[in-house]
Amino acid sequence: MKALLSEDEQLQIIAECTDGQKLIEETIRLKPNLILCDLSMPKMNGLDAIREIKKKLGDVKVIILTIHKEKQIFEKALQLGVNGYVLKEDIYDQLKFTIHTVLNGGKSYSAKITEAFAIGQGQERSELTFELLTRREREILRLAALGRTNREIGEELGISVRTVETHRANLMQKLDLKNVQELIAFAIKHGVVSIDEMEA
Amino acid sequence: MKALLSEDEQLQIIAECTDGQKLIEETIRLKPNLILCDLSMPKMNGLDAIREIKKKLGDVKVIILTIHKEKQIFEKALQLGVNGYVLKEDIYDQLKFTIHTVLNGGKSYSAKITEAFAIGQGQERSELTFELLTRREREILRLAALGRTNREIGEELGISVRTVETHRANLMQKLDLKNVQELIAFAIKHGVVSIDEMEA
DNA sequence: TATAAACTCAGTATTACTACTTAGATTCTC
């Protein structure tokens, strides 16, 4: 997202904050024109941070980017005087446009692709490492990423736990993954699982 | 995403497929107007699946939604006659619009929010459960989601492994999480970690 | 300043995963 926004010459990203406390500190220090922030952050809730900021620096603009469309939260945000409120689901509008274009017989290719053509960039490394996996290994990668234990995977596929362990060890080695977290990160980045189908 | 697309009356989602093989089978069975698919899928690669489909049912329209802007992949997709190619980064265009509106002194609130107002829906459960966590617990949630072992977390924070275990157990119980996968899913959904900062 | 909340640490036992190796059965391919 940072890379994407940086492409816009009218924008300059001067800081990134990992929690609400840092957000307040950095805002006071750097006095930005605009803050783009989520509501759920470590240490301090986004709305609380914004309240602090608006108290100390009333003229800074704030856009909320969140998944929350709960009335209470939005009203609270409005009371605090936020300038923009973007739902994460809004960002799919581009996709909708493409769908309708295609359904009407047209074609639509991402402009960024053609731009990339001119520059001649692009690497396939990660796609290739994924190709190294066998069918069984991908199946197990998926189930493991979804939170199944080896025992459950074995039951689900009708094979021994030991076999699952073998497959899992092989795919971990092929992809150079060190733990479950990396396995999940890989699975998400390659579309083997989506965040939505993951529990919790 | 399914929920989002379903809102459009002109669209009707008649199937969802978890892998390339099922995609082929279902396409032949249901003969949809349009297929929206990723490139990375279990069992069979997206492009291979599309090749099969285009061979058997030439008139079905296909939109690729992917993170890949590699020249080779896009060219391969073009050769197969896909009708649309959407980069996942394209979908941030809506966000860009809001940013510029706000920077120019305007305000911009998601239309979906005001719609939701009329219906009066919305729940805060997950936001509240997150609030249950203490500062220390959120710190440990974050580090655990990023792949650190309890031992590493202890060293990083200068506390005993046993303390980390306690915090971890407490936060798992508070959030009703059963395993690391759910922990990660929760962390991602609440913006405690982003997929990008996760290794692999 | 009392009281609660948060943070700290450990004992004990169990379960899950990882590393490394070996090896037979099946399936695909040249």
Place this chain on the structure above:
DNA sequence: GAGAATCTAAGTAGTAATACTGAGTTTATA
């Protein structure tokens, strides 16, 4: 049909996480 790749399974050993419990110390706040 030979050979490779894949799928299957297990032995052994070690590491990591979880499920309980109990308990002392610090910190915030009413």
